[in-house]
Amino acid sequence: MSQARLESLRKVIREAFGFFDKLGNATVTQEEVATIMRYLGQFPSEQDVVEVILREIQDDDPSNVVSYDAFEKMMLRCLMEREYDPDDSETLLAAFKVLDPDGKGYIEVDKMKEYLGSGAVGFREKEWAEFYEYAKDRDPNNTNRIYYEDYVAKLTTFVDKHIETLYADAKK
Structure with a gap:
């Protein structure tokens, strides 16, 4: 280097x-x-x-x-x-698909909250609220589902842009 x-x-x-x-x-x-x-x-x-x-x-x-x-x-x-x-979009989608065995393309909000809140290092309420605010469907009438393909696309685009900007600024 x-x-x-x-x-x-x-x-x-x-x-x-x-x-x-x-x-x-x-x-x-x-x-x-x-x-x-x-x-x-x-x-x-x-x-x-x-x-x-x-x-x-x-x-x-x-x-x-x-x-x-x-x-x-x-x-x-x-x-x-x-x-x-960071994991690539294919890896993230594969993880979500494990949680969606019927292949519906979404996960119910209550189920996702249960998944993310369990385990040794589950989400705290604030972390859940931040996740949900970012992952929820843009349609205000659809508040009970998280369409994971949309979420993964949004997340990976954001992370890629952030990292690119962060390290581009460092070269100045």
Whole structure:
């Protein structure tokens, strides 16, 4: 990787980290690590955040904070290795189709809320509300279904544009 590319990545990482460094002391809380990573185009599972990433960047530090230096080192590696790149639309659609065995092309809102709220790391109410606001059908008369092909198209387009814009700005 060229030195110029490395510096542009560092610039983007520094800016993203800075949004969350509320005290201005080059630290963020553990809870903010996944959000920063997703903003930067890396989408680890919550399990990976806890079991892999936080262990790596905290280096046996029992505090709840993560230093910029440790975060930058890990984030550069993730970006260069494309370790947690977003899933493509085909992968996302395949996952939704598992939840739609009848092939209707949609999932009932109540069922989706049940799916996303279950498991060890289920959505909290705020996360569900944000997901639903983004995923719901544009037709105001159809509030009980999530048409997943529309949602996946909207999501992947948004993520692709965000990442493209983010890293294009870093080269300036």
